[in-house]
Each structure stands twice: as C-alpha cells, then as structure tokens.
Amino acid sequence: MKSVFKLEWRYNALYILTWYFFSTALSVYNKTLMGKDHYNFNLPLLMSAVHSGIHTLITRAFIKYSNQKVQRYSNMEYFVKLVPCGIAAAVEICCANASLVLITLSFYTMIKSSTPVWVLIFSFMFGFEKPRINLIAVISCIVFGVWLTIDGEPKFDTKGFILVLTAAVASGLRWNMTQYLMKSSKGNIKENSPLATMYHLSPIMFITMLTLSLIIEKPFHQQPSSIYYFDSLQKSLMSVLIMSFGGVLAFIMTIAELYLIKGTSTVTLSVAGISKEIVVISLSVLIYGDELTLKTYMGLVVSIIGIIGYNYYKYTSVKTHVK
Template sequence: MTENSSAEHPKDEEGIPILSEKQDYNDKHALKLQSGLQKLWHNSIFRTAVRNASLILTWYFFSTCISLWNRKLLGKGHGVLGKGPFPAPMLMSSLQFAAQIVMAKFVLYLGVAERKHPDKLSWHQYFLQVVPNGTATGLDIGLSNFSLSLITLSFYTMCKSTTPVFLLFFCFAWGLERPSASLGVVIAIICVGLILLVYGEAEFNLAGFIIVMTASALSGLRWTITQVLLQGSSAHGVGSSGGPVEVLLSLTPVMSVTVAIMSMAFERLWVVIPGSPYFDSLQSLGVTALIMLCGGTIAFFMVWTEFAVIASTSALTFMIAGTFKELVTVLAAVLFLGEHLTYVNCIGLVVLVLGVALFNYTKYRKVIMGQVVSARAPTDHEKGGARAERHEAHDGERAFLVGGRRMNLGSPRASPRAGKPPSLSADLELITQRPSAQHNGLTSGPGSTLALGKSQSSS
C-alpha cells in the first residue's frame, strides 16, 4: 500500500501544474471579459443607447396596449362588458386626457418625476408654444380614436405609419431639417407603400381614411413642436419647457378642452349618451368611470415614455422607432382582434417599412459625416466659456436626427481612418475605444444619445 501510494504521488504532482494553468487561463479570461464589460458600460454612448432602447421598448408595450384597448372599446362589433362600442370616441379621449392631468400632478407631487423647469411659462410663451401643440395633439388623438370606429386597427396603424412624411415637411418649415433628393426618394417610396395599402384594403372606408390621414398630418406637426418644447430650438430662440411629465401637464388641459369641444360639436352627446348602456344607471356610470381611468392610465404611461424618448433622442428618431412599432401593433391586431391582411396590404407594408429603413440609413450617413444641423437651444451653463468648450469636446458623443448636436464618429476629424469613407465597423471600433465622459470630467445630459436604429445605418 505504501509503495503504491508513493508511486501515485508523482502523477498527482504532475497534474497539479496543468490544472493550475487551466484555472489561471480561465481566471484571466473571466477578468478580461469583466474588464471589457465594465469598460463598455462606462462608455457614455453605450449607456445612452441602452437607456434609449429600454425607453423605446417600454413605449412599444404601452402604445400597443392602448391601441388594442381603444379598438376594443370603439370598434364595430367590439365593446367591453357586453355593452357594445362606446358611442362617443372624442368624449372618451377628452376624459382620458382629464385622467392624465390628475396622474401627472400626482406623479410630480410624489417626486417620482423631477421638475426641470420650475418657473411657470408666461402667457405669451403658453399661447405661443403650448396651445398650438396641445390643440394639434388633441385633434390628432381625437381624430385617431374616431377613425378607429370606422376602420380596422391594422389599416389605421399602417396609415399612421406615414406620419414621418408629414413630420419631415414640418421639420423643413421649422428649419430642423434640410430638404434633399434622397429624402424626396424616401418620401416617394413611403407614398407608394401607402397607395398599395389603400388599394389592398378589403374594408376600405373613405371617411375613415381621410380622418386618419388628417390625424397623421397633425401628428407630424405635434411631434415637431413637442421636440422644440422638450429640447428647445436655437433657430427660433426657444428654450426647453421642462421634463416629459411637465410638458404633459402643460399640454393635457388644452388637449382635453380641444377634444371636448369637438365632441360637443360633432358627436351629439345629448342624443347618444341617454340611450347608451354606458350611461343608463349610476352603476353604469361608475363602471364607465373605471373604464375611462383604465384607458387614461395606459395612455399616461404611453405619453410619458413617448416624451421621454423624444427628450433623449429626437422627434424623427421617435417616428423611425414608431414605424417599426407599427409592425408590432399590426401583428397584435391580427392575433388578438382577428383582423385580416390581404397580399396587397402586406406588399404595401413591406414597401412602407423599406422607405423608412432607407430614411434611417440616409440619416445615419448624414450623422456620421457630421451634416446634421445643430438646432438645440444652448442652456445657460453652455453659454459660459469653459462649459461651452467642454460641451464642444463632448459634442462627438451626441447624436440627433433632428436638432441637437452632431455625432462625428465617422468624420475625418474623429475617425482613425482619416480621409477615408466612414464605415460602421470603424464607428463601432471607435465607440469601444472612446474613453467615457465621466473619466474626462464631462457630464452626460438628457440630450446625450445614440438612439436605437441610428447606430445601425422617430406615429
């Protein structure tokens, strides 16, 4: 036994170095991976991209929920609790806006959302900035909900996907975007997709189509103004009006009143309400109030995340992400509401998405070439000399498709391959090598962004 044991010890001793070397290799590999992940996480662009992607996915969830909820409540052959469709879509929108006012005040009171603009707007600022946006938003949402009572959710969603076209026109008018031949081609492709969608719609309703396209135009207007409210515009000398919840609180009273006036003018409430099962008793009134509160709650979180996306990126980024979100909504309409798509519908949808993808690529090329116009109004801190220099140094880590500062990741000034055409691989390599803003003593404000979709090439 002793001889056998002594004979086995050398073998064990020979195996120990091998195991130690393997363990050392694994430890070094794990440390290297951990160091790489920490370095990536400390990169301000990566953190901003993760934050923006999370915001966009959250917005996808709430937006799809509110679309399904409103279609279920308003659509022909639908309704909740066996009461049939709600008889007044615009009244429903007005009540949902009123619920959002209460929720916004509650969130600010609890400190869940911090006030970024404690000073109240003057009446001149209110009527110049808030009233036009609130009116356009109210008309957009009110008409959108009204159209859901006439057309299917899938057709409505595909029509609303044309909003970037109207958004571009308003951006041209505001000086936030420059017209170009490439954008003209993109707009033409999106319009062709829309024509195919209309041609292939089996249950086409002309009134519903006109209403939803009017809502799309108003949507482009309201999101352009919303970006100016959230980010400011140096081209017009307009500063930011506060955070997402503050802007929501400013807009919802105007939105509620606007849609309420439309409801009284067009929905004949004195006729439809008395005979509706939603209002035929006190118990029905209580149930209806809960239904409105439920929809208002979903809408509040949806709009909150909408504004948060725009505040961190831009209105066009929001619309680009929104167009891909429409695919999710169309799929949800087919799965949960039993709606059907024709082959022409599908072809039109593919053409529409192709147009938006080309637009995304065009904007990405402009961003990496440093051709995006800077439209963000400077803050008081940025007006100081030293502070302005630090922001200029940090300018390369900000990217806005409309407004904001330029991201020069692919420009000759920043690229390791100076003088050569920019490429995605070089940009990604530069991103991983770029030191974090915190290590340079810089801060990353709400405008610092690399929006979802922009690194790869804003309803």
C-alpha cells in the same frame, strides 16, 4: 465603467419592453373598446378627453412632488406657442381614435405609418429641414407604400381613411410645433423636459377634446351612441373607469417613451416602432380577423423601406452634427 454601461443597457432594455408592451396594449384596447364590431364605445372624443384629463392630473402630481421647475410663459407666448401645439395634438388623438370606430386596426396602423412624410413636409415649412433628393425619395417611397395599402384594403371606409390621414398630418404638425416650442424656450434643460412640456399641453388638449366631444358627440344628451353607457349611475361610473384605464396605459407608454429617448435616441424609438407596427398588424389579423391582400403586404413592405430610409437619414444627420 463597464458595470455602469451594463446597468444603463438594462434600463434601456426595460424602457423598450415597457413602451413596446403598453403601446401595443393601447392599440388593442382602443380598437376593442371603439370598434363597431366589438364593444362599440362610439364616443372616441370623450374617451380622448378623459385620457388627457388623466395625463393632466398625473403630470401635475409628478411635477409637484418631484419639485421640478417648469418654464413660465407670458400670455402672448402661451397663446401663440402652446395653444396651437396642444390643439394639433388634440386633433391628432381625436381623429386617430375616431377612425378606429370605422376601419380595421391593421389599416389604421399602415396609414398612420405615413406620419414621417408629414413630419418632413412640415419640417420644410418650418425651416428645420431643407428639401433634398434623399428626403424626397423617402417621402415618395412611403407615399407609394400607403397608396398600395389603400388600393389593397378590402374593407375601405372613406370617412375612417380621412380621419386617420388627418391624424397623421396633425401628428407631423404637432412634432414640428413641439420642436419649435422646445427650441424657443429660454429656460434650462430640466425646466424644458418633455414631462414639463406635457404639463403645459395636457390641459389644452383636455379642454379642446372635451369641447369637441360636447359639440359633436353630445355624450350627455341621451344620443343613441351614448345612452347605453350613461343611462344609470353604475354604467356611468363603469364607463369612466374603463376610459380612465386607457388613460393610464397611454401615460405609462408616454413615460417609457420619454425615458427611452433620453437614454438612447428617437432613432431607437423609430426602429422599435417599425417592429411594433408589424406586431400590431399581426395581432389584428389573429384577434380581429383582419384581411390582408397581396397589395396590402406590398404596401407595408414599401412603407417600411421608406421608414427605414427616414431613420437612416436622421441617424446620419445626428452623427454628422455631433462630429
């Protein structure tokens, strides 16, 4: 029994390290590739579409060769449940990646940390949570921390801020819609695994992202933002290869995340996420020279306190429910 527990602990530690590394690497990769002061690959929507396309191919290969069954949905269920969830996920990722073209990685990370606020707000709307004083206190704490961060940001960009805030709102909506999707499914646990959900959502995300890219970015119409990356076959292949590399990073991060949640809990992932945010912000200062003011530091500390309060609430809720 002790050896089994020890083996599980080692696997969970491996999942944490894998998620930690690839999550941090993906943040640095995205900023380096899309930052206007760096590689300036100003096609975040196209890149997001390529990532989702990679996820679609890989999840289908996993499902096929592992002989895993997936939940089947009627046309009505598909368009009422899956499509809105996939669109919300696509909007989140597109806005998040687009914001990195305009704002610093540290500012992006701190504003994106407001996601628990939107998770709770949409939880109230969906009926998953009831408004309580402690939850309102958590929301207020995180909002105050984000306000301090915004007020103290030396390189504030309105468009970039709106994009990353939209990503945080869409993230809160997506998680609640995913929870609703998983709860309302009628199949067994194996059929409704996160990988199976990813199997259904990835194609919707790919189509949504590609459509947005073709309408907004027009990557193949020799726009100033894209002509350098697609003016020859060699450059086109290299650009696709670079974007595909990010898709593989994102997929490995997601798989490690799923196994971590399966082996421990979402609380473990959230706590690891707090330390990851601190590491990403530190790297953004060291690598990109991001400037942090006193108000920015204060906002970060206040937001972390709020996130810890949120995680503590979720932990005690799960513990009470188990009892």
